[in-house]
Amino acid sequence: MTQISPSLVTLGRAIQGSAVEICAIQTSPQERRRLLGLGLRLGSVAHICQGPNAQGVVLQIGSVRIALGRPWLEVIAVRQRPCPAAPTLAEKRV
Amino acid sequence: MQAAKAMPISAGGPGRVIALVGNPNSGKTTLFNALTGAHQQVGNWPGVTVERREGRLRLDSGRELMLVDLPGVYSLLGGGGLDQDIARQYVQSGAADGIVQVVDVGNLQRHLLLTHELLELGGPLLLVLNMMDEARARGQLPDLDALRQHLGGIVVLPIVARRGEGLAELRHALEEDFPRADAHLPPLYPPAIQDILSVLRAGTGDLGPLDRLRTLEGLAAVPPEHEQGFREAREAIVDKTGEDAADALAAARFAWAEETASAALPAVSDALPRDTWTQRLDRWILHPAAGLPIFLLVLYALLVSSFNAGAIFQDFFEDSSKALFVHGLGHVLLAAGLPDWSVQALAGGLGGGVSIVLSFVPPIAFTFLFLAALEDSGYLARAAFTMDRFFRRLGLPGTAMVPMVIGFGCNVPAIMATRTVEDPRARVITALMQPFMSCSARLAVYLAFAAVFFRGYGGQVVFALYLTGILAALVTAWLLRRGPLRGADRPLALELPPYRWPGLRSVVLHAWQRLRVFVLRVGKVIAVLGAVLLLLPGIGWVDGGLRGTDIDHSLLAQGSRALTVVFAPMGIGEEQWPAVAGLVAGAMVKEVVIGVMNGIYQRQESADLMAAYREPAIGAELRAAVLTIPAHGREFLKNLTDPLGFANIGDTAASAAAAGADHATLRGLAAGFTNLSAFAYLLFVLLYLPCASTFAALRRELGSRWAWFSMVYSLALAWLLAGSVYQLGTFDRHPSQSLLWLVMVLTVVLVFWWWWRRPGHIAMAETHILGRGPGS
Numbered sequence: 055m056t057q058i059s060p061s062l063v064t065l066g067r068a069i070q071g072s073a074v075e076i077c078a079i080q081t082s083p084q085e086r087r088r089l090l091g092l093g094l095r096l097g098s099v100a101h102i103c104q105g106p107n108a109q110g111v112v113l114q115i116g117s118v119r120i121a122l123g124r125p126w127l128e129v130i131a132v133r134q135r136p137c138p139a140a141p142t143l144a145e146k147r148v
Numbered sequence: 149m150q151a152a153k154a155m156p157i158s159a160g161g162p163g164r165v166i167a168l169v170g171n172p173n174s175g176k177t178t179l180f181n182a183l184t185g186a187h188q189q190v191g192n193w194p195g196v197t198v199e200r201r202e203g204r205l206r207l208d209s210g211r212e213l214m215l216v217d218l219p220g221v222y223s224l225l226g227g228g229g230l231d232q233d234i235a236r237q238y239v240q241s242g243a244a245d246g247i248v249q250v251v252d253v254g255n256l257q258r259h260l261l262l263t264h265e266l267l268e269l270g271g272p273l274l275l276v277l278n279m280m281d282e283a284r285a286r287g288q289l290p291d292l293d294a295l296r297q298h299l300g301g302i303v304v305l306p307i308v309a310r311r312g313e314g315l316a317e318l319r320h321a322l323e324e325d326f327p328r329a330d331a332h333l334p335p336l337y338p339p340a341i342q343d344i345l346s347v348l349r350a351g352t353g354d355l356g357p358l359d360r361l362r363t364l365e366g367l368a369a370v371p372p373e374h375e376q377g378f379r380e381a382r383e384a385i386v387d388k389t390g391e392d393a394a395d396a397l398a399a400a401r402f403a404w405a406e407e408t409a410s411a412a413l414p415a416v417s418d419a420l421p422r423d424t425w426t427q428r429l430d431r432w433i434l435h436p437a438a439g440l441p442i443f444l445l446v447l448y449a450l451l452v453s454s455f456n457a458g459a460i461f462q463d464f465f466e467d468s469s470k471a472l473f474v475h476g477l478g479h480v481l482l483a484a485g486l487p488d489w490s491v492q493a494l495a496g497g498l499g500g501g502v503s504i505v506l507s508f509v510p511p512i513a514f515t516f517l518f519l520a521a522l523e524d525s526g527y528l529a530r531a532a533f534t535m536d537r538f539f540r541r542l543g544l545p546g547t548a549m550v551p552m553v554i555g556f557g558c559n560v561p562a563i564m565a566t567r568t569v570e571d572p573r574a575r576v577i578t579a580l581m582q583p584f585m586s587c588s589a590r591l592a593v594y595l596a597f598a599a600v601f602f603r604g605y606g607g608q609v610v611f612a613l614y615l616t617g618i619l620a621a622l623v624t625a626w627l628l629r630r631g632p633l634r635g636a637d638r639p640l641a642l643e644l645p646p647y648r649w650p651g652l653r654s655v656v657l658h659a660w661q662r663l664r665v666f667v668l669r670v671g672k673v674i675a676v677l678g679a680v681l682l683l684l685p686g687i688g689w690v691d692g693g694l695r696g697t698d699i700d701h702s703l704l705a706q707g708s709r710a711l712t713v714v715f716a717p718m719g720i721g722e723e724q725w726p727a728v729a730g731l732v733a734g735a736m737v738k739e740v741v742i743g744v745m746n747g748i749y750q751r752q753e754s755a756d757l758m759a760a761y762r763e764p765a766i767g768a769e770l771r772a773a774v775l776t777i778p779a780h781g782r783e784f785l786k787n788l789t790d791p792l793g794f795a796n797i798g799d800t801a802a803s804a805a806a807a808g809a810d811h812a813t814l815r816g817l818a819a820g821f822t823n824l825s826a827f828a829y830l831l832f833v834l835l836y837l838p839c840a841s842t843f844a845a846l847r848r849e850l851g852s853r854w855a856w857f858s859m860v861y862s863l864a865l866a867w868l869l870a871g872s873v874y875q876l877g878t879f880d881r882h883p884s885q886s887l888l889w890l891v892m893v894l895t896v897v898l899v900f901w902w903w904w905r906r907p908g909h910i911a912m913a914e915t916h917i918l919g920r921g922p923g924s
Contacts, residue, residue, distance in 0.1 A: 083366045083394060084226060085638070091171075091222025092643055093258045095398050103427065107436045109537050112644065118255055119426070121434075121533040123540065123640030 063134070066106045066127030073101050074132035081129050092120050099135060165214045166205075166322065169239060169266065170250035171259050172220030173526075173645040175278040177201075179250055179309040180217040181657040183319075201661070207323050216244065224265045224358050226367045239269065240358050246272040246326055248318075253277040253290060253306070254646075257409035263299065264336060264401050267329050268357050273302050274326045276318065280306045288413055295412035300329025310651040337400045340388040344381050351377040365394040426646045430530070439534040446527065447553045450518050454554075456784050458511025463776035466507035471769035473499035478761030488758055489687050489695065495761060504737055505667060508558070508841070515554055515561040516659035523658075524650035529642050536640045542622065543629040543637050545571060548578040552621065555585030556614075559838065563845040564662060571638045577628045579850055580858055581621035583838035586614045593734075593741045593833050601818075601826040609827065613834050620835055620865065631904040704729050717871035717889055718832060719825030719878070727820065727829060734833065736840045741833060828874040835866035868893050 068074050076098045079086055089095070093115045103119065105111035110123045122130075170176035184203025201217040221235040239247065247266055251259040256277075266273050275295075283289055296304050303326050307314030335342055352360055352374050362368040363378060370378045382393045389396040432438050478495030486494075522528050528550065536546030547569045555562035562582045569575040586594075594610045602609045684704040688697035708729040712722045720727060734741035821829065838846060838858055847855035872893055875886040 085641075086394070087223060087226050087365075087367060088641055090398055091261075092641060093261075094641075095402060096395055097399070104430065104434050105436075109434070109436055109439070109533060110640065112430065112434060112533075116255070116257060118258055119430070119644040119646075121529070121640065121642055121644050123533070123536045123545075125540075125637070125639035126641065 062131040064128050065111060065122070065130040065132050068102050068106060068111070068132055068134065070102050070105060073099055073135045075099050075135050076130060077133050078131035079129065080131075093118050094120060100132075163212075164245045165216060165243065166246050166248055167216045167218050167238060167244035168248050168250060169218050169235065169262070170220060171222055171252070171255075171262060173643060174220070174250045174252045174259060175309045176220060176250040177217055177658070178651060178654045179276065179278065179307070180215060181654050182309050182312055182315060184215055185657070205319070205322070207319055209323055211323065213322060221262070223262065224269075225362050225365065236358060239266070240356050242271065244271075246274065248274045248276055248322075250276050250278050250309075252279050253283045254279055254286070254288075256290065256413060257405050260405035260408050261401055263408075264404055265358065267300065267333065268336060268361070270328060270357075272326050272328050274321060275299065275302060275304045277304065277306045278309050280313070281308045281311065290412040292412075295408070297332070298334060298408045298411050300333025302327060302329050310654065336404060337397075338403075341385060341396065341400055344384045344388070348377055348381040361397065365397060367394075426526075426644075429647055430644070433527070433530050434533060439530075443531050443534050443549075446522070446531065447550070450515075450522070450553070453518050454511055454515040458514040460777060460780040460784050461510035462507055463780060464773045465509055466503055467773035467776065468770050469503040469506040470500070471764070471766045471773065473502045475760050475764040475769065476766050479764045479766075482758070482761045491758070491761055492687075508560070509663070509667065511558060512561050513659065513663050515558070516662045517655060519550075519554070519561075519565060520655040520658040520662075521650040524648065524655055526645040526647045529644050532642065533640065533644070540637065540640075542625045544574050544577060544625060545569060545638070545640050548574060548581075551578055551582060552585060555582045555587065558587050559583055559585060559842040560845045561662075563842065563849055566849065570642075573633045574638075576850055576854060577625050577633055579846060580628065580854065581624055583842055583846075583858055583862055584617045584621040584624065584835060586617045586834060587738065590738050590833055593730075593738070594830060597821075597826050597830055601821065601823045609830075613830055616831065617834050624861075627904065704732070708732060714867075715832075717867075718828035718874040719822065720829065721820075724820040731832070731836065734839065735837045738833070738839045824874055824877040828870040828877075831873060832866045832870040835869060836863055837866075838862060864896075868896065 062077050065074070076094060076096055079089060079094075079096065081089075094100070094113070098115050100113040100115045100120075103112040103114050106127050108124065110121060111127060113120045113122065168176050168180055180201065180203060183205050203215045203217070205213045205215050207213065216238070218235040218238055219232065221232045223232070224236045224239055226232065226236065238244070249259075249263060249266055251263070263273075263275065277283075277290060277292075280289075290306075292304050292306065296302065303321050305314060305318055305321060307318060309315075337345060348360065348364065349357075355363070355371070355374070359368060363370055363374075364381060385391070385393045385396050389399075391399065433442055474495050477499045478491050481491045481494055482488075522531075528547075531550060532546040534546065535549040539546050539548050548566075551562040551565040551569075554565050559582045562585065563579045566575050566579045566582075569578050590613075594613060598609060684702060684707070687694055688702040688706065690697050690701060705725060708725040709722055711728050711732070712720060712725055715724075715728060730741040837843070843855055843859060846858055871889060875889045879886045
């Protein structure tokens with residue numbers, strides 16, 4: 055199983071409205087298979103639609119919206135990615 | 149678990165069997181309903197509680213098919229609940245002559261992951277692209293030829309199941325055996341992995357393709373004889389890809405699905421109109437602060453709509469069925485010359501039982517109807533997410549909230565609604581909590597007692613009883629989590645489908661199927677028990693034989709008097725045997741507690757029971773029954789702000805009328821009870837035995853063992869708590885007796901706790917929940 059490296063953050067620290075790449079999922083093979091069925095796997099890029107908050111988080115992968123309860127926030131590691139829909143600072147200046 | 153067989157539910161089914169497979173929310177059941185209409189059978193899969201739906205489909209050529217609607221499944225490899233295991237086993241068993249996979253074309257890439265697994269199996273496969281109307285609206289029409297080509301030439305049909313669009317073409321395609329993927333099917337895995345899988349397949353020929361993959365991915369135990377083969381395959385995959393087998397195979401499937409979807413669909417835009425609408429609504433509905441009040445508002449609407457709207461028709465169903473099946477039948481039997489006691493047994497007992505079952509139909513039908521509409525709209529998944537953080541503390545998922553609220557109306561649909569709870573442990577706990585929710589039947593008893601004993605503060609007493617019920621349900625959940633249903637929680641992970649207007653046909657059919665199950669299965673128990681319990685007041689052991697007799701010498705009176713000793717700790721003496729008789733009858737249906745007391749007090753005032761059979765006024769009764777509909781319709785509008793009927797509590801006459809209590813009953817209650825013993829009695833009514841219909845629902849959904857557990861547990865809880873309240877309230881009158889009672893209660897609780905925590909229970913519960921079915 056992939057270990058969470060110090061350079062990554064847990065899903066609980068992701069920022070609403072941003073895009074993240076799923077880098078590690080520390081859970082049983084059965085639960086990983088459950089997430090796979092929803093389209094959530096290592097390397098998936100997800101948009102954080104709502105949260106993370108006390109409820110959990112709502113992600114969007116492609117056109118599929120997925121709700122994850124709070125316990126997932128600490129076992130999924132992500133890397134922040136620039137959101138393709140949001141203009142960068144440089145683009146804003148232009 | 150038993151393997152899922154192709155044997156249809158109905159005997160003598162047609163030849164070909166076609167299975168409908170698809171991800172949850174793909175519109176599979178909508179398609180099933182559209183194809184089969186009312187020609188459906190609902191049962192359970194062998195050995196488990198997962199609903200099994202089959203339907204006959206007559207094709208244009210006159211041939212018939214049996215369609216099997218498999219549970220929604222994301223992957224045949226596992227990872228879901230029991231329902232997904234069922235689907236996997238059925239598909240792998242080869243029991244179906246063909247598979248139709250239903251795909252939401254808006255989520256084509258993800259749904260193709262299941263197609264990948266079905267292609268791997270190699271059976272006849274037909275792909276149905278559903279929700280084409282939404283794809284058209286988005287300007288994302290798929291290239292069907294390109295898709296067929298990438299799927300090895302299998303049949304691919306576009307449809308809109310909700311509108312019936314494309315169904316004629318589908319029916320035509322179902323006339324013949326549809327083809328398997330041909331030799332032109334592009335490789336399902338990259339060459340390096342394909343080679344490793346080929347070697348593994350050669351060495352593990354005795355395993356099915358899906359079992360082989362499950363084992364390789366660590367989802368199933370490796371058979372000892374194949375340990376070396378699987379170890380070598382895993383090592384080879386790590387060597388070739390740098391990832392473990394599960395990740396590498398998943399990545400390969402996602403890559404295949406992405407390539408296939410992109411070949412068939414134009415580039416996806418993020419700014420989709422439907423998704424924007426969904427996102428806007430979700431901003432409020434899933435908001436951490438606003439989500440809860442919105443959820444409560446929706447459930448309030450469900451409660452009001454289901455039970456108050458159901459109440460509009462409830463008296464019509466009850467009164468008209470009583471006119472026909474009780475008074476009408478009794479008249480016919482009497483005219484045929486049958487003795488009085490047998491007329492009472494058949495008409496009053498069996499006919500009365502049928503009447504009670506039918507009186508349940510309107511509120512339960514409305515509950516199922518509105519629940520089905522909520523399910524179809526996409527809201528229920530949101531409600532589960534909103535409530536998850538609160539229920540998680542009890543070890544339950546958010547989905548457990550919906551049945552609990554429905555339980556305030558009636559426990560039976562609440563128990564059936566626990567099917568929305570995915571985790572099998574949590575589902576058992578949620579179902580076992582339901583009998584403690586104060587259903588509308590218990591409110592009738594509360595109202596009658598409030599009218600006599602708690603004038604001026606009846607609302608507070610009734611509210612306290614509701615809270616006690618909720619507390620008992622929460623304590624039960626806590627106990628089960630610390631006893632036999634210990635185990636890791638499954639964190640919530642669910643897809644939030646886009647909001648959609650519910651399809652009327654689909655909603656009505658869904659509700660109808662659930663209602664039919666209730667009427668036929670649960671109703672049978674009520675009708676038979678009704679016959680027994682309604683027979684008892686009319687017959688007794690007199691002069692060495694069983695004969696028709698007056699109420700004071702009936703079997704009911706004799707039995708109830710004998711039972712009063714059990715109720716002595718809560719202040720009920722022999723003279724209150726009608727109240728005990730009410731409890732005995734209430735074990736069948738809680739509604740009849742007051743009804744039986746009415747009957748007894750009226751009989752004691754020597755009413756002529758056979759008069760209604762000798763001279764029935766069936767026409768007048770039916771007319772009166774019809775007139776209840778507009779009258780209750782007006783009440784419905786008036787009571788929108790008071791769905792539980794608390795407003796009646798301050799008014800004795802209104803309370804008695806709402807409870808259906810006669811003046812004779814109120815006089816009888818006032819003479820026999822004190823305020824304290826009345827409250828203890830109400831506590832007992834709240835907590836004791838689930839009624840017969842609830843018991844039948846528990847037995848059907850969870851199995852006999854849990855149903856009997858609920859029976860014994862709730863009875864013990866009611867007896868100990870009601871007795872303790874009375875003994876504490878009268879402590880100064882008989883301190884030694886009360887002290888002895890409290891010591892006994894403490895001892896029982898400690899012994900129970902020791903027994904409850906024994907590890908053996910956990911293994912037993914595991915076996916029962918996961919390995920045995922209801923009623924087996």
